[in-house]
Amino acid sequence: MREELNLYSSDFRRTAERKRYDSEVVFSHAGSIYRGTIRDISLGGAHIKTYNVNQFDEGDIVTVSIPFTSGHKNIKRRGRIVWLNNEGFAIEFINHN
Secondary structure, three states, X not given: OHXXXXXOOXXXXXXXXXXXXXXXEEEEEOOEEEEEEEEEEOOOEEEEEOOOHHHOOOOOEXXXXXEOOOOOOEEEXXXXXXXXXXXXXXXXXXXXX
């Protein structure tokens, strides 16, 4: 029974492997800038730890400036918040079209 329940968890639905990242990031939402830490990242999304978690709701769109590991450049990605807890939130990256 326990194994059947795990089939429906978010971990089972994840399609891309997560990598530990632990990097400071800047992200924006509704014209405001926030700071946080990417805890882990995959091709499909990221988990961001932030003290400003109470400013967001599930479904909000944020733009995250993700630094390369070299620290010399970054890439901006848009993502939709898919869940929140008292430490931060997870985003699913939105494809560029």
